Amino acid sequence: MISKSWRWVLAVALVGCFGLGWLGHFIHCPAHSETCGRVGDSLYRTAQMLVIGLDLRDTVANGLLVWMRFLLPILTATSLVAAVFVALSSRLQWLSLRVAGADTILLGCGRKATGVASCLESNRRVLAIDIDITNRHADRLNARRSRTASLIQADATQHRVVCQLPLHRASTVYILTGDDHRNALVARQVISRIRAIRAAKPPIVVVGVTDPSLALLASTDPELQGIEQCQVFWFDWYAGAARALLEKYPPIGGHTGGCSIHIGFVGSGALLHALVLHAIQQCIGSEDDVPSITIFTDDTAALDRLFLQYPALRPDAQACNAYQGVTPIARIHHIPMAPGVADPAAIMAAECRHGPLHKIYVAVESDDLCLETAAHLRQTAEALDRRYAVVCCVQGARFGHRSEYEAIVLTNGSGSTPAGVEPRYAGIGFFHAVSDQISPGECYPGSDLDTLAKLIHLVYTRMGNLDWLWQSSPLDLHKAAEEAWEPIDTLDWSNRYAADHLFVKLRLLGFVLERIPRGDARMLASRGVDVSLLADLKTAVLARSEELQRLEHRRFCVERLLSGWLWARPTADRALVRERKARWLNATLVPYDALPAEERHKNQASIEAIPGIVRAVTALPVRISRERDREFAEV
The missing domain is CATH 1.10.287 (Helix Hairpins)
Structure with a gap:
């Protein structure tokens, strides 16, 4: 070419x-x-x-x-x-791809698509299509997968291009063009083509959509629904990054109690908003134990935009009858601070207002400034004799893969200096928002975490006697959970939030559930759950059942309010209840003590199902232990 x-x-x-x-x-x-x-x-x-x-x-x-x-x-x-x-080579390339096929098709060749490709197994054939295949992201993809990647310059929104895609041999199709509406347009044509070719095993379609309103409209469009054996996932990239980051570096990790949790965030933009929302839901305590959030940014309108998009977070929301005393969800305020620096006065001002900072997440859009800010925050912590932890989230604007910034953060050692982390970056947790979202072997970014969400959804659909959860094998439970799961459903994120909070509940009980890298044979051999450990977990759950029920109901209320739901007066009319649900109105968005007995029984069943869910999920590359969570993994 x-x-x-x-x-x-x-x-x-x-x-x-x-x-x-x-x-x-x-x-x-x-x-x-x-x-x-x-x-x-x-x-x-x-x-x-x-x-x-x-x-x-x-x-x-x-x-x-x-x-x-x-x-x-x-x-x-x-x-x-x-x-x-050029014309002949393009035709020959299309012809060879139709004959040889491709395991993964990327419609779009930007930062996100390149990050996905870099995390796939080296033997997977990748086809990337974009209008511009001469950008630096395409060059990076070609350099990393020169033997298994094919790049074709074409417009994926054109029907003739979609018709030439080797969809009959692909396992996954990622639609990541960089624009939500363009992604939806391409998804419509790809799904229509999959229906037309009637492949024996249709590919999984992953569509990047960050606008929740567009995702909601897509869930009601029949042309954007998956077909039998073909799953369509509307994937919010920023929410997925926040979810994976907080799983690796939880906001309450290392918090020993004694005072309310206080988390800081540095940066601005969509990823910062997603991090704040996910962190709030993982820091949920009692009605009196409200987490404090400090946003350090030079964008003076950042907090106003957050309140406009999520009105339940507003300081005056407590007086609103539509929230029925569930608010305040969190105490949030803004302190001006430019990226690339760490003002000691700003740190002290935040702590004077909300108490000691426990952790600070850096999500500056510039990768270089992100690293610089994290280093300065560690410097300030030592200068002020503070114990807060620092997590640096590199978004991939410059460093397309974690290995690229590791060249700066890590040292090979020379002379008497051992290999390891550069002293300037010691004690900082690092996360790459693109390449760390997907683990090798996952069907799509976050599919391993979604296994928990599917099991929780299965428990919700079979409320009542939970004996079936113990009588079925883990593999049978996974199969049943897959059949009950509706990937296009707008409540998917509700199940995902509940799954993410399971890590919090287990940590509260003294247990740690952690994922095992698929390439780590030694840790894979130790996966599973010991019978005595499972019995101890059941005992711990029963001993603290009411506390966990209150915590789960609080989590449910916060998740619903942040998603846009509001309270409505209780009614015995089931038809009216269904109508209200369609309008995102719920009578159970009240404090736990105001819940009717029937709703308390649902919370009790969901809590008592935790040991059974853990038993089922350990069929995957995860393990549960009593070990204290590691504050930071290796860079």
């Missing part, structure tokens, strides 16, 4: 030679001719030279014509050959 730079060189050379040829003809024309006639005749004769239309035996009056009569036909022929080569 001819690179974009060479195309420009060829075009500039052709235009330049054409201009010089015209100038030569203009000089060669008789001086007594009219100017307009000389210009027109020169253009005509130069155009003839492009197709070798002039007699080369003509007498030549100047050197320009000598050279242009030689160069112009060569450049013309070169351009034609290049055009034919």
Whole structure:
């Protein structure tokens, strides 16, 4: 494939030679001719030279014509050959892909798509399609997977391009063009094509959509529904990054109690909002134990945008009858601080207002400033003798993969200095928002975590006697959970939030559930759950059942209010209850003590199901132990 730079060189050379040829003809024309006639005749004769239309035996009056009569036909022929080569190579590439197929298809070749490709197994064939395949992200993809990646320049929104995709042999299709509405348009055509080809095993379709309103509309569009055995996932990239980050570095990790949790965030943008929302839901305590959030940013309107999008977080929401005393959810305020620095006065001001900071997450959009800010925060912690932890979330604007910033953060050692983390970055937790979202072997980003969400959803659909949870094998439970799961349902994130909070409940009981890297054979051999450990977990759950029920109901209320639900007066009319549910109104969004007995029984059943869910989920590469959670994994 001819690179974009060479195309420009060829075009500039052709235009330049054409201009010089015209100038030569203009000089060669008789001086007594009219100017307009000389210009027109020169253009005509130069155009003839492009197709070798002039007699080369003509007498030549100047050197320009000598050279242009030689160069112009060569450049013309070169351009034609290049055009034919590009067309033929594209056709041959499409033909070879239809024959050989591709395991993963990426519609879009930007930062997110490249990050997904870099995390896939090295033997998986990847097809990436984008309008521009000469950007730095495409170059990075080509460099990392030169033998297993094929890049084709095409417009994925065109129907003829979608029809040429080898969908019959693909296992996963990622639609990540960088625009939500374009993603939905491409998804409509891809799903329609999958229906038309009737593949024996349709691929999983992962559509990147960060706008919750668009995802909600997609859930009601029949043309965007999955078909039998074909799953469609509407994936919020920022929410997925926040979810994976807080699983690795939980906000309450290392918090020993004694005071309310106080979390800091540095940065701005969509990822910061997602981190704040997910962190609030993982820091949920009693009605009196409200987490405190401090946002350090130079964007003075960042907090206003957060309150406008999530009105339940507003400081005056407590007075609103629609929230029925569930608010305040969190105490949030903003302190000005520029990225790339860590103002000790800003840290002290935040702690004077809400108490000691326990952890600070850095999510600055610039990767370089993100690393710099994290290093300065660690410096400030030592200078002020503070014990807060620092987590640096690199978004991938410069470093497309974690290995790229590790070259800066890690040292190979020299002389008496051992290999390890650079002293400047010691004690900082690192996370890459793109490449750390997906683990090798996952069907889509977060599919392992979704296993918990599916099991929780299965328990919810079978409320009552939980004996079946213990009588079925883990594999049978996974199969039943897959059948009950509705990937397009708007309540998927409700199940995901409940799954994420399971880690919090287990930590509260003194247990740790952690994922095992699929490539770690030693840890995979130790996965599963010991019978005595499971019995201890059941005992701990029963001993603290009411406390956990209150915690779960509080989590449910916060999750619903942040999603846009509101309270409605209780009614015995089931038809009216269904109508209210469709309008996102719920009578149970009240403090736990105001719940009716029937609703308390649901909370009790969901809590008592925790040991059974843990038993089922350990069939995956996860393990549960009594070990204290590691504050920071290795960089």
